[in-house]
Each structure stands twice: as structure tokens, then as C-alpha cells.
Amino acid sequence: MNDGVQSHTPCPGQAPAERGYQCSSCFIRDEVRGIHNSHRVDNIPEALRRYLEQPHWLYVATFADGSTKVGTAADGRKQLRLIEQGAVCARYVARAGDGMVVRVLEDAVTAVVGLQQAVRAGTKTAALTRPLAAGELDARNAEAAESVRTMLADTGVTGFRTADEVWEAPAQFATVLETPCELYPCDPGAGEHGMVISAVLGATALVRVDGEETLFAADLSRLKGRRLEYGPFRTAVPALQAALF
Structure with a gap:
């Protein structure tokens, strides 16, 4: 740092x-x-x-299955943080003077409103194979964000102001959301794989595999901390996956 x-x-x-x-x-x-x-x-x-x-933002993010969480982002990473998170829609609900205050607010939201502070990467990826309608996701996010703003008004915490700002997702996210796909049938963090990435949403990649017409959603967060070896590798799609197609 x-x-x-x-x-x-x-x-x-x-x-x-x-x-x-x-x-x-x-x-x-x-x-x-x-x-x-x-x-x-x-x-x-x-x-x-x-x-x-530095100033920090408090946001409410919703993912493809409707899962919704509260989170924080430093001022300079305001946009990038939500891209990394793989949110489908999100709203900024407060801007705090520093990172200490924003984390106090985050804990208060979890305690009072009940929003979780983390959603597993694997859950986000699986949700992208059967995403809810965009309108429903936005409505859920707007409702949760309004609940948080109402709660913040009564916290008694100082050093922040409420905000009402919609986050704009990258255009590429729509490609993943609108393309029919199945969950990648192997663990990307082990063994060998041959895939061509078509689009990315957060840590999820929409990939093509040789010999398969179906596209897959692969959780690339499984590659963190692993050393990759490049070569003419192939993904061995299990026979049982044929029942899904």
C-alpha cells in the first residue's frame, strides 16, 4: 500500500x-x-x-439470484469494487468521512436490517445460470437500499451523509446475464481445463469448451493462489452433464 x-x-x-x-x-x-x-x-x-x-462508500448490492448484501468501498475504488464483486445491480446509500465510520455503519446495517456482508463466489456463479428478471432484481435492490437509508437516519452515528446513487454495471455484464448457460461441470481450481472466455461478470467467466454447444459459467475465483500452466489442455466434461442439455 x-x-x-x-x-x-x-x-x-x-x-x-x-x-x-x-x-x-x-x-x-x-x-x-x-x-x-x-x-x-x-x-x-x-x-x-x-x-x-480517505472517504468510503456504503453500498447495497444484489446478485443474480436476488441475494443482497451490504458492503464498503474506498472513494477511489467506488466503481471497481462493485465490478469485482460481480453485482448485477447496486446502490450507494452513504458516504462516510473515513473507513472506520463506514465499517461501523456496515455492522449496524447487518444487525438492524439483516443484510449479510458476504456472498460466496460459488453462489454468485451458480446464480448466473438461472438469473432472476432484471426488473425484479432492481426492485429488490431498491427496496433494500431504502430500508438501509431509513435505518441510517436513526443510528446516531456521525461522520457520514446518506446517498441515493445507482451504480451502473459494465455493458459486458449483460452478455453473461442474457446468454443461456450451465454451471461449469469441473472445479477450475484443480486438474486441467480448456476453455475460451466469451464474457466476464465479476469472478464468473462465460466460457466455451471444445465439443460442447452449451456455454458454461465458470467460477474463476477458484484460481486465486494457484499457479497456472498453459498448454493444449482440454476440459473433460462428465457424461452425466448430458442430462442437463
């Missing part, structure tokens, strides 16, 4: 991942790993403190 801006650095030793998608050495050096608990502890690293000192 440099001057409050997050950056990703390749592992110097290209060591295998041990914790999540980091080796133990990189995990120790990670200056932002404690970000989600920063508002609950007394001492935080100076680099993380600088990051938290």
Missing part, C-alpha cells in the same frame, strides 16, 4: 498459497489483512491507517 492506495505485489518467491491465496510470508507482509476488523481494535498499521483516512 502506498499513500493510502492499495496495490498488489507478486510473491517474490512464487511460493504456494497456504492461507487463502497467499503464502505465509505474504500473509505476514499484507498491510491490509486486518481491514475488516479495523474499527474493533486499538492499534492498526500506519499504511492501513492512511488507507482508512
Whole structure:
């Protein structure tokens, strides 16, 4: 992290991942790993403190199956954060003066409104094979966002203002949402695979596989922390998948 801006650095030793998608050495050096608990502890690293000192946004995001969560994004990552999350629709509901305040608000939303703070990547990918109608998803998101704004007005927390701003998803997301597909039948994080990516929504890729007419939704988050070897590989689609087509 440099001057409050997050950056990703390749592992110097290209060591295998041990914790999540980091080796133990990189995990120790990670200056932002404690970000989600920063508002609950007394001492935080100076680099993380600088990051938290910038304005942050509170958002409500909805995914293809209607799952809805509350989340936060630094001012400079306001758009990118929701692209990374793979949201189908989202609204910004508050802008806080710093990252500490926004996380207090996030916890309050979970406690009072009941919105979760995380949705599994695999759940997001599976949902894209049977997405709900765009109008229904937007209505669910708008309702949840309004519930959060109403709740925020009574929190007693200072250092933020409510917001009512709709996030605009990248045009490419529509390709994934509007193209019929099935769940990729193998685990992308193990074995060999041969796929051609047609479009991407968050960590989900819409892919083609040799010998198959059906397109698949593959969860590429499974590749985090894994070393890839490129070559003339193929995806061995299980015979049982034929029943789905």
C-alpha cells in the first residue's frame, strides 16, 4: 500500500498459497489483512491507517439470484469494487468521512436490517445460470437500499451523509446475464481445463469448451493462489452433464 492506495505485489518467491491465496510470508507482509476488523481494535498499521483516512462508500448490492448484501468501498475504488464483486445491480446509500465510520455503519446495517456482508463466489456463479428478471432484481435492490437509508437516519452515528446513487454495471455484464448457460461441470481450481472466455461478470467467466454447444459459467475465483500452466489442455466434461442439455 502506498499513500493510502492499495496495490498488489507478486510473491517474490512464487511460493504456494497456504492461507487463502497467499503464502505465509505474504500473509505476514499484507498491510491490509486486518481491514475488516479495523474499527474493533486499538492499534492498526500506519499504511492501513492512511488507507482508512480517505472517504468510503456504503453500498447495497444484489446478485443474480436476488441475494443482497451490504458492503464498503474506498472513494477511489467506488466503481471497481462493485465490478469485482460481480453485482448485477447496486446502490450507494452513504458516504462516510473515513473507513472506520463506514465499517461501523456496515455492522449496524447487518444487525438492524439483516443484510449479510458476504456472498460466496460459488453462489454468485451458480446464480448466473438461472438469473432472476432484471426488473425484479432492481426492485429488490431498491427496496433494500431504502430500508438501509431509513435505518441510517436513526443510528446516531456521525461522520457520514446518506446517498441515493445507482451504480451502473459494465455493458459486458449483460452478455453473461442474457446468454443461456450451465454451471461449469469441473472445479477450475484443480486438474486441467480448456476453455475460451466469451464474457466476464465479476469472478464468473462465460466460457466455451471444445465439443460442447452449451456455454458454461465458470467460477474463476477458484484460481486465486494457484499457479497456472498453459498448454493444449482440454476440459473433460462428465457424461452425466448430458442430462442437463
